[in-house]
Amino acid sequence: MELKHLTSFVAVADQLSFVRAAVQLHISQPALTGQIQKLEEELGVQLLARNRRTVKLTDVGTIFLEEARATLARARQAADRAQKAARGEFGRLKIAFVSSAALEIVPGIVIEFRKQHPEVALDLINIQTANQVEGLLEKTLDIGFVRLPLSNDQLSITIIHREKFVVILPKEHRLAKEKQLRAAQLREEPFVAYGRRWAPGFFDSVMQICNREGFSPNIVQETGEMYTAIALVGAGAGIAILPQSVVRAQSRNIVMKPLSKSTEHSEIALATRAGNNSSLVESFVSVARKVCKTIS
Template sequence: MELRHLEYFVAVAEELNFARAAARLKMTQPPLSQQILQLERELGVQLFQRTKRKVELTAAGEVFLREARDVLARVDHAAEQARRADRGEIGELSIGFVGSATYDILPVVVREYRRRYPHVHLSLTEMATPVQVEALARRDIDVGVLRPPVAGAIESVTIHAAHCVLAIPKGHPLAQAPSISVQDTACVPHILIARKTWAGLHDEIVSLCNRSGFTPHIVQEAFEFQTVLGLVAAGIGIAFVPPSAQNLHARDVVYRTVAGPAPMAAMAIAWRTTDASALVRNFVDIASAWEQL
């Protein structure tokens, strides 16, 4: 039995006329009659009572009609679900993200993605950039919102880049300075984001200080910017942080732009090179345009 046999049967059952059913199916009547006879022989039951005046369903035909309609409806539903999955409208998407992505980018992107694709289930897990790279390789996550650069069989696109600002304890002399350069921080204790969390920024800060003629006096490192800023608020030292970090501590921390060269903070979206799924593509497209959302 093939699906077309069910379609033929339903057409005849609904029209109760072989000629009209054949026209509906865009075929001639004799082949349609033969297909219905073949179906009845295969089932071993008579589905229609036929006379010269009319065609009627038998009791077996009534039952078979209900089941055939259900089967065809489920096939149509399965086909539509497959098409929706191919368009990335349903499914599951696992996303890794660095904590600092929640300051600005991630809420905007996730909100817009859920608006456009409400039937995709999102699973979000906070993890540092190196952990995301490993998770992508293991297929534990599908997309990473992380700090570039990344290596391996991973594609990435930078979606935002900006110069860091200087976070200074309120009341510190630098907070009142008319202009601050990297050289002005030479004799000030530094608090750095841990290299394990963001190797690129950690190394860039150290390198920039070295090019400015001094080795930064690092008194503390922290794994999260919330902790970095908490230590700044406590008066432990100053820190170079992404501009988005200004949304965290405003009461006891002063943020100042840096005159001249400053470390660059970038955010990127990453995914496996071999992953061409619409789920990933749709997320990347939305994230790439997040500043226009």
Template sequence: MDQDIELRHLRYFVAVAEELHFGRAAERLHVSQPPLSQQIMKLEEMLGYPLFVRTSRSVSLTAAGEAFLERAQRTLRIMQRDIDETRSIGRGEVGSLHLGFIGSGMLTTLPRIFRAYGEAYPKVSLHLYESFTSRVVEGMENGTLDAGVLRDGDPSDKLEVTTIYSEPFMAVLPATHGRAGQKTISLGSLRDEPFVYYPRSAGLRAFEKPLALCEEYGFRPQIVQEASHWLTILRLIGAGMGVSLAPACVRQIASPDVVCLPLRDVTLKSHIELACLKGETRPIVAQFRNIALGAATG
């Protein structure tokens, strides 16, 4: 009849065993003494051995009772730990979160988001994967990523996308360029310049968005060099291989051989976006989303 033993039997037994007094154990458990005594007797019946030696003056454990006490305490500790962990998982406080992100996001609000999330949920294992916007989207759609940070992501029926940071575009020129000393620059003045740019495969909208600005001025740039990372693009520009359009955050990694100039009469901005699967209900993802949105508005 071991299968009939319930957790309440263990709690009752442990209370009596630790107090060695039925009255004090009943007070501790907030029950009356007669039902407590009945439950202990029922437990002994199910086990087939007495757990206590009872006299009119004292209560003590039998050898079987001493052995069972250690096991009952361990069972209750394990159960409580499992309950606490389950509740933590339900609140998104433990587990693993796999997050893809674009490298240029690290020049914006993203490090602050990572820090805030780590401080709020130190028991979550945050696995970070740097890549292009297109590959981050692919990772979410195929289930290898739980969420992603994009730059000007392409539309997707599978994703819910929220802007968490916006910044203007700037022109990047070699420091030796004839217009490098200006405070601002007209986009039209770059009409005949060779461009150093990132590949279309990084993300179609991210690729086309700055180029669409040029088309408003009647030209589409001639891209003479491609590079996957902004640091490389800036170095190529500094070497005199062309100019580019970049989100304003790249100024943080610009070396003295390039200049970043605000664009006159241009209001279009680049957006850093948080993407999650539509219908996502996991608390661990919701908690990261809350942190990210909070950092964006904070």
């Protein structure tokens, strides 16, 4: 059974005339008659009672007409969705993000994307950078908001946010009244670190800041969440070097100090599979770039 046969049958049923239906479909009347006959032969039923003067639906034809209309509507919907998917306007995206991007970065992008692509479903999940890489390579994720640096030849990286590192201290710390701090002043301090197993590139960046001042930090506690690190600092467990925006959102019991002479920045990027991105993924990345012009 072909869709064109269903289309022809619906046209004849609507017009109750082979002549008018043929004109509507822009085909010859013999061709239209042949299509209806072939459809009836295939079904083994009579759909139309016709003579030289009149065309009427049989009882079976009335029932079949309803189903034919529904089938054609579903076919049009399928074609429409396929075309929208090809343009990045329909489908589903599985997106992961690091918790430190959850407040200032992810919401604005998601809101704007949903506004522009209301028929795209977004599955959002909080996952650390290292696990995001695994998910992207195993194709269980489509896009990841990751903390840089990150190096993987199988991934495409698009930087969308850049900010300074800062030192966070308990409010009662001896250095809390300083306007800014040098990394060298932290030589003897216990550190709370965003652990290497969860974000190796970020961990190494913090280590490099300290190494340039000639010391390796005394890490007394590692955590897989930046907000947990802030809470530990507030509880007096040590100090930490973290991105500025993360600290701004959690200022209770802590103080934030800029790092003097430091040119390092913490960056958040969108990670996708290299060379294998759908129109849907490309659409999301495009929206993120535009939104983040006002964020970074």
